[in-house]
Amino acid sequence: MQIRELSLRELEMAYEVASQLRSALSYKEFEDLVYDMRDMNYKMIGIMEKEELVTYAGVAVQTNLYHKRHLFVFELVTDERHRGKGYGGKMLEYLYDYAKTGMCQNIVLSSGFAREDAHRFYETNGFIKTSFVFLKTLQSE
DSSP states (O other), X not given: OEEEEOOGGGHHHHHHHHTTTSTTOOHHHHHHHHHHHGGGTOEEEEEEETTEEEEEEEEEEEEETTTEEEEEEEEEEEOGGGTTSSHHHHHHHHHHHHHHHTTOSEEEEOOXXXXXXXXXXXXXXXXXXXXXXXXXXXXXX
């Protein structure tokens, strides 16, 4: 097992796992968004078993007034064939060290309402619910 940053040459492999969480995204949208997010230092982190990506995390160190300097986890997903084997916990351990190295004060993420299993997983790993996320979609006219 190896945990490492994925390169842009590995986008297709990253998409295969990330799309299990972000199923509405086409590969082209994923590719475009990853390239756009490079401006905010978005990093693709993966757990590899041999040449296979088993867990994907998309993260960026950010700063704001309420979380100070923090690591924001945009995506954390383990390939459905490898769930329940401890990979998610290993990724969180890695991200904890990654955040400390980046001089972050917190690790922050958001999760949808209907993801009770994910919520239990995060709470078991020391996360607490602190807020709600509100969204207003801008309609194109």
